[in-house]
Amino acid sequence: MIPNKLHFSSKLPDVKTTIFTTVGDLARKHDAVDLSQGFPNFEADSRLINLVHQAMLEGHNQYAAMPGYFGLRETIAQKIEKLHHRKYHPEKEITITVGATQAIYTAITAFVHPGDEVIILKPAYDCYEPAIKINGGIPIVLQLAANGYKVDWDAFKGKITNKTRMVVINTPHNPSGRIFSEDDMLQLQEILRPTNIILISDEVYEHIVFDGKEHQSASRFDDLASRSFVCASFGKTFHVTGWKMGYCAAPAALMHEFRQVHQFAVFCVDHPVQRALAEYLKNEKHCLSLNAFYQQKRDFFLEGLKGSRFTFKPSQGSYFQLLDYTAITDEPDEQLAERLILDYKLACIPISSFNVNNRDDKVLRFCFAKKRETLEFASEILTNFSNSEG
Numbered sequence: 001m002i003p004n005k006l007h008f009s010s011k012l013p014d015v016k017t018t019i020f021t022t023v024g025d026l027a028r029k030h031d032a033v034d035l036s037q038g039f040p041n042f043e044a045d046s047r048l049i050n051l052v053h054q055a056m057l058e059g060h061n062q063y064a065a066m067p068g069y070f071g072l073r074e075t076i077a078q079k080i081e082k083l084h085h086r087k088y089h090p091e092k093e094i095t096i097t098v099g100a101t102q103a104i105y106t107a108i109t110a111f112v113h114p115g116d117e118v119i120i121l122k123p124a125y126d127c128y129e130p131a132i133k134i135n136g137g138i139p140i141v142l143q144l145a146a147n148g149y150k151v152d153w154d155a156f157k158g159k160i161t162n163k164t165r166m167v168v169i170n171t172p173h174n175p176s177g178r179i180f181s182e183d184d185m186l187q188l189q190e191i192l193r194p195t196n197i198i199l200i201s202d203e204v205y206e207h208i209v210f211d212g213k214e215h216q217s218a219s220r221f222d223d224l225a226s227r228s229f230v231c232a233s234f235g236k237t238f239h240v241t242g243w244k245m246g247y248c249a250a251p252a253a254l255m256h257e258f259r260q261v262h263q264f265a266v267f268c269v270d271h272p273v274q275r276a277l278a279e280y281l282k283n284e285k286h287c288l289s290l291n292a293f294y295q296q297k298r299d300f301f302l303e304g305l306k307g308s309r310f311t312f313k314p315s316q317g318s319y320f321q322l323l324d325y326t327a328i329t330d331e332p333d334e335q336l337a338e339r340l341i342l343d344y345k346l347a348c349i350p351i352s353s354f355n356v357n358n359r360d361d362k363v364l365r366f367c368f369a370k371k372r373e374t375l376e377f378a379s380e381i382l383t384n385f386s387n388s389e390g
């Protein structure tokens with residue numbers, strides 16, 4: 001029985017249900033083609049699925065080591081060294097987590113004290129701010145201009161105070177599809193160099209970068225690496241977002257504090273899946289083929305929109321494409337996203353919910369991690385919509 005006088009006060013009174021749940025539920029209710037939440041609608045490699053089954057049959061069904069199965073941590077360390085020339089010690093500097101979300105949440109919880117400031121760049125993926133607030137931290141936001149969402153590093157520097165404990169960056173960026181250049185990372189490095197600030201570098205789309213560009217991981221830069229949690233997601237890389245598997249890499253002293261929280265929040269994550277990932281990750285093609293795979297999908301989607309009045313800059317990375325609808329209608333993005341579901345049976349994400357004060361840039365986010373026929377159908381709907389309006 002629930003006592004009828006149970007008093008409590010919310011720790012997150014102003015946080016709304018995440019946009020991914022709100023839009024996803026509406027999309028399902030109306031049977032819409034769903035390009036909203038970021039997940040593939042095609043299957044993962046059956047070899048990976050078989051490896052999980054095999055690990056279960058081999059009896060890896062009890063707890064893994066607290067920081068993760070060592071073999072997986074070793075393979076991750078080798079991958080980072082090969083791609084970014086940074087050595088992380090698998091024993092002390094890599095932890096396997098429940099997706100990148102837990103890595104980010106745990107890193108924030110381990111270091112942010114009440115009253116500490118944490119700088120985030122808006123539009124921002126929606127899990128950063130609540131994690132800061134629930135720990136008594138103060139999010140300090142820098143809103144980026146809609147035209148390309150480039151960072152003005154002088155403006156960024158102006159946000160740093162003696163209370164700044166942490167900065168969160170995300171490259172390739174969700175929702176904008178922008179990537180940080182080497183110059184961006186160098187500027188960030190110089191700004192942070194004289195400070196005591198910890199960096200969370202959310203790199204879940206590290207293997208989805210287009211047009212021959214390279215992913216500039218924080219782990220590539222000496223001073224950044226020495227203060228960073230580099231956070232990654234197997235869900236994104238291997239088309240298994242529902243497995244909720246990720247990891248983070250950080251210098252030993254930082255990782256020690258991280259594990260002080262991790263060991264009591266989750267202890268360890270799914271063991272057979274870690275065994276399977278360790279094996280699968282040994283073949284580097286499984287990661288490195290992703291750029292071309294998703295570039296094709298981006299191009300196919302955009303080609304289908306040629307006859308429409310949407311305007312866009314092709315996404316540089318991630319599996320998201322922003323489309324600007326200013327030439328079609330001036331209604332608010334949330335209203336348009338809802339109308340697209342109800343009247344056109346197509347779901348996408350209005351990005352005002354990721355902006356400061358829900359600033360409406362008149363752009364919508366579309367996830368192109370979808371089968372060819374889904375993308376074809378979606379671009380037909382969007383073209384029809386665009387041509388039947390106004």
Ligand code: PMP
Nearest residue numbers: 099100101125174204233235246
């Ligand atoms: N960061 C960003 C930028 C994301 O888009 C996502 C979405 N999945 C996450 C973190 C969370 O990743 P995971 O599903 O591995 O928790």
Ligand code: GLN
Nearest residue numbers: 020021036037038039174
């Ligand atoms: N990262 C996914 C996106 O941006 C959503 C994951 C989630 O719903 N939490 O669409």
